[in-house]
Amino acid sequence: MLDWLEDQYVTDLARQKSSDLFAEYAERSAECARTLGTHIDVPYGDAPRQRLDIYMPASDAPVPALFFIHGGYWKAGDKSMRSFPAPAWVNRGCAFIAINYRLLPDTPLASILSDARSALIWVMRNAEGIGIDPARIAISGTSAGGHLSAMLATEDWRAYGGGAPGGISCAALISGLFDLGPLLATSMGSALALTPADAHELSPVNRLPCDQLPVMIAVGEQESDAFKYQSKALANRWQAFGLSPKLSVVPERDHFTVFADLADPDSELSCFVAQNLGV
Secondary structure, rough: OHHHHHHHHHHHHHHHOHHHHHHHHHHHHHHHHHHHHEEEEEEOOOOOOEEEEEEEEEEEEEEEEEEEEEOOOOOOOOOHOOOOHHHHHHHHOOOOEEEOOOOOOOOHHHHHHHHHHHHHHHHHHHHHHOEEEEEEEEEEOHHHHHHHHHHHHOOOOOOOOOOOOOOOEEEEEEEEOOOOOHHHOOOOOHHOOOOHHHHHOOOHHHHOOOOOOEEEEEOOOOOHHHHHHHHHHHHHHHHOOOOOOOEEEEEOOOOOOHHHHHOOOHHHHHHHHHHEEEE
């Protein structure tokens, strides 16, 4: 069983990785920063990685925003390599915000979650000055970012301010890790350094979104059974409590390509977010 978990959560990802694909993502993201980046490396905290990038459309009126969190198993990754969906959203009249956060093993997972929370609070509190409509903010993330986005979806944002009921308009959770328990039995367990009680508390599958938040949970058809389990488990759990998350198994996508559907304005994922933002 332990070998199966390691293969499903670690080894299979290594098989899916493509240096050419990652180089393409980085090149496209760098081009976005050069040509579209309105505010780059804006601090939302004091640490060097507590920074965010904002891509804004030209508009005299406040615009909606998509707040995106990159993946990397909480120990790697950077916004500068995952910002290439920005043009699709700017062309739609929507801001695109990509964040960095501190990483394992130097920063514990609870503090990484705190970074994501702080970044979103910063956006909510500064929205009007930036030109963003605080009543129309969507959140999304992939892999570890999917986990962090799901955790943010369970926050009561009315306690922090923000214009919309619950503080966010919708959540698009992409190939996320929503039940951390199985990871404790893999090589990721030592980096996470969580007790079973910590893993339970930090697992979105054990929490509920506020109100009737529109949620899409997307996973690639070509992903491992364990990653498919993660998405299906979250959808089933939230459905059991009367919520209506939409589960999408995206054809011809793996763990590293499924989030790229955010760069396709006609994809199911993009259409879900756009509909809930009114763009």
